[in-house]
Amino acid sequence: MNDFNFSALITPREKPATPLRVAVLGGGSFGTAMANLAARNGCETCMWIRDENAAKDMQQTKRNMRYLPDFQLEDSLQFSSRLEDVVPNRDIILVAIPSHSYRDVLKQIAPMISGQAIVSLTKGIEAETFCLMSDIIQQELPEVPFGVLSGPNLAKEIVANMPAGTVIASSSEALRNAVQTALHSALFRVFASSDVHGVELGGALKNIYAIAMGMGAAYNVGENTRSMLLTRALAEMSRFAVTLGANPLTFLGLSGVGDLFATCSSPLSRNYQIGYALGQGKNLEEAVAALGQTAEGINTIRQVSAQSKLLDVYMPITNALYEVIFEGKPPLGIALSLMQNGHRSDVEFVLPHEQV
Numbered sequence: 167m168n169d170f171n172f173s174a175l176i177t178p179r180e181k182p183a184t185p186l187r188v189a190v191l192g193g194g195s196f197g198t199a200m201a202n203l204a205a206r207n208g209c210e211t212c213m214w215i216r217d218e219n220a221a222k223d224m225q226q227t228k229r230n231m232r233y234l235p236d237f238q239l240e241d242s243l244q245f246s247s248r249l250e251d252v253v254p255n256r257d258i259i260l261v262a263i264p265s266h267s268y269r270d271v272l273k274q275i276a277p278m279i280s281g282q283a284i285v286s287l288t289k290g291i292e293a294e295t296f297c298l299m300s301d302i303i304q305q306e307l308p309e310v311p312f313g314v315l316s317g318p319n320l321a322k323e324i325v326a327n328m329p330a331g332t333v334i335a336s337s338s339e340a341l342r343n344a345v346q347t348a349l350h351s352a353l354f355r356v357f358a359s360s361d362v363h364g365v366e367l368g369g370a371l372k373n374i375y376a377i378a379m380g381m382g383a384a385y386n387v388g389e390n391t392r393s394m395l396l397t398r399a400l401a402e403m404s405r406f407a408v409t410l411g412a413n414p415l416t417f418l419g420l421s422g423v424g425d426l427f428a429t430c431s432s433p434l435s436r437n438y439q440i441g442y443a444l445g446q447g448k449n450l451e452e453a454v455a456a457l458g459q460t461a462e463g464i465n466t467i468r469q470v471s472a473q474s475k476l477l478d479v480y481m482p483i484t485n486a487l488y489e490v491i492f493e494g495k496p497p498l499g500i501a502l503s504l505m506q507n508g509h510r511s512d513v514e515f516v517l518p519h520e521q522v
């Protein structure tokens with residue numbers, strides 16, 4: 167049987183008379199995947215990579231040898247290690263910096279911001295402050311138009327030209343349209359939303375459950391168990407996000423159940439890989455060191471577990487993972503006690519108890 171090859175959907179585009187100017191901050195796998203799409207769509211696109219040698223090498227070879235060594239990138243894509251070369255005179259700045267360094271990078275670019283819009287690609291929560299990336303943008307760059315991009319978007323599949331969809335969320339219609347112009351194609355469909363926190367929380371929270379699913383895979387759990395875990399994860403993340411003001415229906419979209427499904431099913435997910443390594447008996451330090459890339463879910467479990475207690479939101483899966491990973495509780499004992507929890511209503515996060 168032949169595998170489907172969707173490369174026929176790549177249509178050469180004429181460079182528009184006034185192409186959008188796009189900057190991408192962060193030289194990891196997702197930043198590179200999005201920069202490549204923008205360049206292919208005819209945008210004048212430049213990536214900022216903090217390491218000077220890596221930037222020079224990528225400029226010469228048009229390959230990201232550290233994160234995506236197997237893929238040739240667009241010829242027109244530019245690379246620099248100097249923020250001053252990348253940030254000024256752009257229309258859109260896509261920020262793909264892990265949450266632990268996000269604020270620091272925004273502080274560095276603040277003096278260079280004039281009319282640019284900022285779009286976050288990062289699926290995490292800032293440690294200590296519980297800020298989402300859109301909160302950090304508003305704090306560090308007030309008055310700047312902003313949005314968040316999130317969906318089932320495993321970077322390696324995107325650079326391999328496998329079809330995908332995503333969501334751009336912003337209160338600004340102009341920004342949503344600009345991001346669709348920059349990234350939308352027959353291989354990458356960009357849907358729009360105005361629920362910024364809902365879309366952003368979907369991307370951040372699903373990492374928790376990808377870790378759980380990776381552990382489950384290491385323990386060879388059955389499909390019924392995986393299905394129950396995935397569905398109760400959706401209930402749990404929606405319940406939490408609704409408490410923070412998100413629209414529960416957002417979780418039925420690509421950035422909710424879509425991303426949860428992709429990340430919880432795929433060994434390409436770094437969070438899933440961490441869970442799998444833990445399930446195989448590695449400790450957290452060993453699992454993180456072996457990965458060598460960003461896995462936001464570890465910090466997210468810590469933040470969300472603490473916040474759920476403050477907000478009094480029922481988060482049994484997140485709190486169980488916290489106990490296993492950070493308190494050394496035995497996974498089997500914790501799984502057994504989860505199964506002994508009392509009766510609950512299905513889909514109670516959208517339907518009140520008496521209606522179900």
Ligand SMILES: NC(=O)C1=CN([C@@H]2O[C@H](COP(=O)(O)OP(=O)(O)OC[C@H]3O[C@@H](n4cnc5c(N)ncnc54)[C@H](OP(=O)(O)O)[C@@H]3O)[C@@H](O)[C@H]2O)C=CC1
Pocket residue numbers: 192193194195196197198216217232233262263264265267270271287288289290319320321322458459460462
């Ligand atoms: N990979 C994926 O499939 C997807 C990832 N995301 C999200 O995108 C975000 C980024 O992920 P991704 O690109 O995959 O991450 P990677 O782990 O692949 O790369 C992280 C990048 O950020 C850079 N970086 C880290 N700290 C700093 C800093 N202080 N200043 C400047 N650059 C820094 C790293 O540079 P260096 O190499 O020098 O350390 C590296 O280029 C994450 O929040 C992730 O959740 C979203 C969708 C899909």
Ligand SMILES: O=C(CO)COP(=O)(O)O
Pocket residue numbers: 289317318319320321373376425428429434435436437438460461462
């Ligand atoms: O968010 C992702 C896919 O949508 C990628 O997840 P990981 O960060 O776990 O690789």
